[in-house]
Amino acid sequence: MRHVISVKVENKFGVLARVxxxxxxxxxxxxxxxVSQTEQEDISVMTIVVRGDDRIIEQVKKQxxxxxxxxxxxxxxxxxxxxxxxxxxxxxxxxxxxxxxYQIAEIFRAEIVDISVKTMTLEVTGEPGRIDSFIELLRPxxxxxxxxxxxxxxxxx
Amino acid sequence: xxxxxxxxxxxxxxxxxxxxxxxxxxxxVIPIFHHIFxxxxxxxLARHEQGAVHAADGYARAxxxxxxxxxxxxxxxxxxxxxxxxAYMDSVPLVVITGQVSTAMIGNDAFQxxxxxxxxxxxxxxxxxxxxxxxxxxxxxEAFFIASTGRPGPVVIDxxxxxxxxxxxxxxxxxxxxxxxKPVYKGHPVQIEKACRLIETSKRPVxxxxxxxxxxxxxxxxxxxxxxxxxxxxxxxxxxGAYPETDPLALKMLGMHGxxxxxxxxxxxxxxxxxxxxxxxxxxxxxxxxxxxxxxIHIDIDPAxxxxxxxxxxxxxxxxxxxxxxxxKIVKPPQIQEWVDAILKMKKENPLTYxxxxxxxxxxxVVERIYELTKGDAVITTEVGQNQMWAAQFxxxxxPRSFISSGGLGTMGFGxxxxxxxxxxxxxxxxxxxxxxxxIQMNIQELIVAVQHRLPIIIxxxxxxxxxxxRQWQQLFFDxxxxxxxxxxxxxxxxxxxxxxxxGIRVEKREEVDEAIRRALSETEKPVILDFHVDREENxxxxxxxxxxxxxxxxxxxx
Numbered sequence: 001m002r003h004v005i006s007v008k009v010e011n012k013f014g015v016l017a018r019v020x021x022x023x024x025x026x027x028x029x030x031x032x033x034x035v036s037q038t039e040q041e042d043i044s045v046m047t048i049v050v051r052g053d054d055r056i057i058e059q060v061k062k063q064x065x066x067x068x069x070x071x072x073x074x075x076x077x078x079x080x081x082x083x084x085x086x087x088x089x090x091x092x093x094x095x096x097x098x099x100x101x102y103q104i105a106e107i108f109r110a111e112i113v114d115i116s117v118k119t120m121t122l123e124v125t126g127e128p129g130r131i132d133s134f135i136e137l138l139r140p141x142x143x144x145x146x147x148x149x150x151x152x153x154x155x156x157x
Numbered sequence: 158x159x160x161x162x163x164x165x166x167x168x169x170x171x172x173x174x175x176x177x178x179x180x181x182x183x184x185x186v187i188p189i190f191h192h193i194f195x196x197x198x199x200x201x202l203a204r205h206e207q208g209a210v211h212a213a214d215g216y217a218r219a220x221x222x223x224x225x226x227x228x229x230x231x232x233x234x235x236x237x238x239x240x241x242x243x244a245y246m247d248s249v250p251l252v253v254i255t256g257q258v259s260t261a262m263i264g265n266d267a268f269q270x271x272x273x274x275x276x277x278x279x280x281x282x283x284x285x286x287x288x289x290x291x292x293x294x295x296x297x298x299e300a301f302f303i304a305s306t307g308r309p310g311p312v313v314i315d316x317x318x319x320x321x322x323x324x325x326x327x328x329x330x331x332x333x334x335x336x337x338x339k340p341v342y343k344g345h346p347v348q349i350e351k352a353c354r355l356i357e358t359s360k361r362p363v364x365x366x367x368x369x370x371x372x373x374x375x376x377x378x379x380x381x382x383x384x385x386x387x388x389x390x391x392x393x394x395x396x397x398g399a400y401p402e403t404d405p406l407a408l409k410m411l412g413m414h415g416x417x418x419x420x421x422x423x424x425x426x427x428x429x430x431x432x433x434x435x436x437x438x439x440x441x442x443x444x445x446x447x448x449x450x451x452x453x454i455h456i457d458i459d460p461a462x463x464x465x466x467x468x469x470x471x472x473x474x475x476x477x478x479x480x481x482x483x484x485x486k487i488v489k490p491p492q493i494q495e496w497v498d499a500i501l502k503m504k505k506e507n508p509l510t511y512x513x514x515x516x517x518x519x520x521x522x523v524v525e526r527i528y529e530l531t532k533g534d535a536v537i538t539t540e541v542g543q544n545q546m547w548a549a550q551f552x553x554x555x556x557p558r559s560f561i562s563s564g565g566l567g568t569m570g571f572g573x574x575x576x577x578x579x580x581x582x583x584x585x586x587x588x589x590x591x592x593x594x595x596x597i598q599m600n601i602q603e604l605i606v607a608v609q610h611r612l613p614i615i616i617x618x619x620x621x622x623x624x625x626x627x628r629q630w631q632q633l634f635f636d637x638x639x640x641x642x643x644x645x646x647x648x649x650x651x652x653x654x655x656x657x658x659x660x661g662i663r664v665e666k667r668e669e670v671d672e673a674i675r676r677a678l679s680e681t682e683k684p685v686i687l688d689f690h691v692d693r694e695e696n697x698x699x700x701x702x703x704x705x706x707x708x709x710x711x712x713x714x715x716x
Contacts (some may be wrong), residue, residue, distance in 0.1 A: 010337065014286070019276060025279050057466070062461035068283040068303060071337040 003057050004076040004083060007046040008038070010069040019046060019070075022063050034046065041075030043071065047153045076153045086125045086150045088113070089135060092142040093120040101141060103152060108134045110135045119144060159324040162290040162316065163188040166254070167196050169297035172329050175225050177216060177581050179209040183209065184269060185256035187320040193227075201606060206233050208574040208603040210240025214249050215575030218561045219536055220582035221374060223250045223305050225345050231269030234275065234315070237567060241311045242280035242381065247395060247564025248372055250309035252300050253277075254429020259319040260288060270337075273315045282310030282330045290323035302333040306460040307340030309372055316549065322624075324597050325539060340458060344475030344483060352471045353488040359428035359452075361496045362388045362522040365411065365440075368395030368564065369433015369457060375478035376400065376557040379432065382485045391419035393434050395564040398554035403533075405501060407510070412440040413547045413701050417507040417712055420699070422500050422705040423448060429468075431455045433477040435462045437565070438703075446706035455478045457673070459562040509550050511695070512714070518667050520544070520691040522617040524551035527617060528590060530674045534563065536579050539669040540572040540596030543625035546697040547590040570599025573616060577603060580612045587615065594620040594647050608658040614684045615677045618650060621693045629696045633711070654686040663688045 009015045016035055024029050031049040037047050050060055057075070064073045077082070093101045101120055105112060110124035124134050130152050135146065160168075166189060170178070177199040183191045193200050203209035206228045213224030224244075228237050234255040244251045259573040274286045283303050285438075293316070300312040356362060370379050370392075376399050383390055383406055390400050391408040402409055408419035423429060425653040429451045432612055440571040441447040444466055455462075455469040473480050477607070498574050511521040527535070533553055533649045538561040539545040545562055554560050561579055572590040580588040590597075597618055607614050622645035631639050654661030660683050664673045670689070677685040699712045 014274060014278075017275065021278055059461065059465060062463075065460050066459070068335065068338050 001053070001057075002049060002051050004081065004151060005048045005050060005061065005064070006074045006076050006081075006153050006155070007048060007064055008071040009044050009046060009048060010071065011037070011042050012069060015044070015069045016046070018067055019048075019064065019130050021132045023050070023060075026059070026063070028056060028060060033149045034152055036152070042050065047151055049151060074155060076155060081153045081155050082152050083127055083153045084125060085149055086123065087131045087135065087146065087148045088123055089138055089143060090119050090121045090145040091138050092118060092144055093098045094118060097141060101138070104134070104137050110134065112134070160327050161188065161322055161324050162293050163192045163321040165179060165290065165293050165325070166297065166316070166321070167192045168327055169294055169329060172227065173223070173297070173301045178227060179203055179212045179216070179578065180227035181206050181209055181229065181233060183233050183256060185230045185258060186321070188318065188321040189227065189256070189316075199581070201577070201610065202372065203602065203606060204602040206236035207240050207570065208600050208606070210237045210251070210253060211243065211255070211568075211571050211600065212572035212578035212603070213251055213562055214240060214244045215538060215578030216582045217244075217249050217251055217578070218575070218578035219533065219558055221558065223252055224578065224583075225252050225254070227254045229269070230258055230273070230604040231271045231531055232626045232708060234271055234273040237279065238276060241277055241313065242273050243563050243566045243568040243571060244311040245280045247283065247368060247563065248309050250304040251311035252304050253311055253313045255313060255315045256321075257286065257315045257317040259677040260317045261319070265319065274589065277313045280311070281313050282308075284313035284315065286315045287317065287320050290310050290320050290325045293320060294328060295601050296351040298330045299335065300332050303338065306593065307338075309603070337631045341474050342458070342476040342479050344456065344473040344480035346483075348471055348473045348633065349480065349483050350487070352473060353484055355428060355452060355454065355471060356386060356388075356492050357489045358431065359700065360493060361426045362386075362430060362491060362493065363422050363426040364388050364430045364432060365409075365423065365433025365434050366388040366390060366396045366399045366432045367392070367393040368479050370396055370399035371557045372714065373433065373458070373477045374557070375433070375476075375481055378478050378481035378485065380384070382481045382488075385485050386488060386490050387497060388430070388491070389422060389497060391423060392439070393413070393440055393564070394549055394562060396434060397549060398557045400682065401555040402553045403555055406497070406664050408500070408504065410549055412437075413703070414444065414550065414699065417699055417710065418500060418504040420707045420710060421503060426451045431457070432481065433457060436465065436467045438466070442701050443704055443706045446708070491651045492587055507712070516667060517692045518664065518689055519546050520621070520668060520689070520695055521551045523617060523619060523670060523689050523691065524548055524591065526670050526674055527591070528552040529673065530678065531587055531589070534692070535559070535589050538562065538572040538576040538579055538590045540590070541567045541569045542593050542596060542627075543629065543697050544591050544593040544596065544619045546626075547619065550697075569596040573597060573614075574600050574603045576614045576616075577607055577612060580614050581609075587613070589617055592616055592618045592648075593625055594618055594622065595624040595644050598647065604654070604657040604659055604684060611682045612684060613681050616649070616684065616686045618688050619691050620645070620647075620650070620688050621691050621695065623693060624629065626697070632694070632696070633700070634702065650686050650688040654684075659683055661688065662686070663690070665690045
């Protein structure tokens with residue numbers, strides 16, 4: 001099962017390597033990892049998406065908690081957190097196809113951030129599942145390049 | 158008044174009560190050594206950084222204090238890594254200080270530069286790269302605190318040379334403030350209560366005690382708990398000495414080379430009470446067949462050790478000492494006389510034994526004689542392999558910190574430098590390194606350190622001309638193809654001892670064993686190498702082959 005683990009860490013050099021090393025040393029694969037600032041200057045937050053059975057996830061959380069620079073580890077499941085991701089997708093869009101692409105973008109409230117003779121580049125944000133759907137819909141137009149930020153997650157009150 | 162980073166470091170070490178430090182100088186730590194020259198603590202110059210860290214480790218294990226080592230940058234730091242990893246696997250409190258190139262040079266592939274914090278990250282509890290002299294005192298304070306609290310472990314402080322030279326005012330923090338690090342010592346009362354209820358209704362309980370009991374100085378509390386409940390107890394390799402093995406309820410060691418009765422009792426149990434032990438694969442073998450009918454209570458200070466390999470029914474996160482104390486207060490003894498009688502019968506009928514033709518020296522015999530002639534009042538260190546297992550099996554450990562061995566990492570070359578540290582920590586005790594002819598050659602250079610400091614350490618080499626454990630596995634599981642496990646081409650250990658200024662005694666006959674040990678014990682100013690030429694193809698039994706279970710235990714020579 002996929003888990004989204006939110007980790008508050010001390011904003012110090014080397015912490016990211018420590019966390020990444022913890023995963024690689026145990027052979028756990030990270031689906032995505034984002035690191036960014038929080039409302040407190042000396043605290044960063046990492047959102048880690050990791051797959052594994054209950055035992056592996058339990059170990060991941062315990063091992064993370066063991067690291068000295070980690071302040072708090074929270075497991076965000078789909079219902080208890082707001083989760084967002086951003087994607088940039090460059091599709092082949094010859095002039096004849098542009099209207100169709102534009103319509104898809106409209107439905108997903110995606111922005112067209114670049115356009116060239118043969119391609120269109122779209123930016124979309126939202127829940128990761130929504131981004132999956134958006135990408136699926138664009139696939140028939142031949143995706144030339146695609147990049148996702150990985151998710152960020154914030155617990156609901 | 159401003160003082161340099163090097164002076165600040167020395168002041169911090171003084172504040173931490175450091176009495177002895179092990180290490181090796183080099184370019185970037187000369188400013189630190191400049192002040193160590195007049196420091197009020199002892200500095201032991203090892204002959205290799207690995208030896209220095211193992212010695213600090215042996216000191217820590219024998220004394221219960223934090224061991225301290227200092228090396229230079231680059232190769233000094235990388236040489237220390239095996240020692241650090243050894244301490245990490247066995248949860249030993251160490252502070253290892255490494256020099257680093259100046260901050261301006263870091264990342265430039267400078268001379269003798271190595272990414273020490275990067276290299277040591279997976280084998281340390283925590284590590285620090287000091288970036289300016291202002292933070293040095295705080296970091297040293299934190300390093301000692303982290304190393305010695307919670308589940309102990311090694312902490313590395315990497316100090317760039319310009320930080321050692323820079324000056325600032327020395328202020329040692331009164332307390333450590335780490336918002337993210339708060340070890341739990343007291344077990345949860347509800348969990349303790351639940352555990353006690355389960356113990357009271359159990360029919361076939363066994364205690365399985367590990368190195369955590371020794372680390373938390375909980376031997377007295379463990380003894381009280383056993384006395385009140387009457388539950389039989391087995392220990393891990395790291396737990397040897399946590400409970401007196403001379404006691405009838407003691408089942409000695411369990412696991413791959415554990416006793417038949419310990420392994421069988423654990424396998425047949427309906428309740429396993431794990432105390433400061435982590436269910437290592439050398440203990441469990443095949444996890445799915447390990448304890449088919451037992452519920453598990455697990456007392457451990459490290460939550461990550463709980464349910465890591467074996468599913469636990471009642472976890473109690475806390476310090477063994479505090480938790481055992483609480484449990485003893487409220488637990489009622491279970492009705493288990495029948496079970497205890499059955500175990501005692503099994504123990505009587507299946508003792509640890511070995512064959513003897515009366516002439517060749519059996520390695521087990523040497524260990525037994527060391528036990529008898531020291532009356533069990535020695536600190537035993539070991540190398541790794543057959544020597545380690547015979548030392549574990551045929552000596553009776555009755556005191557914590559009397560058995561010092563590399564359990565988790567299995568580091569050959571550990572025992573002798575660790576013995577140096579142990580002897581400095583315990584000048585009142587005889588320290589004996591039970592060694593193999595292979596292992597001893599991995600850090601034999603430290604012999605001169607023992608000679609220099611007049612440490613009367615006895616190195617008992619069980620010399621069989623083989624890397625014995627490798628040969629045993631090749632014999633049992635690899636069609637007797639002794640590929641590169643024969644090391645009969647070894648130095649003359651007697652001459653080697655003499656070359657270093659130590660005493661060397663070769664022992665080739667069984668009847669010479671006692672006299673040689675007595676002679677070694679009479680030496681009070683010099684280390685002694687006892688080179689016992691033992692039966693070459695003797696094996697360690699019982700053995701549960703790796704990944705197998707109790708039913709696959711081989712208890713004696715297969716014909």
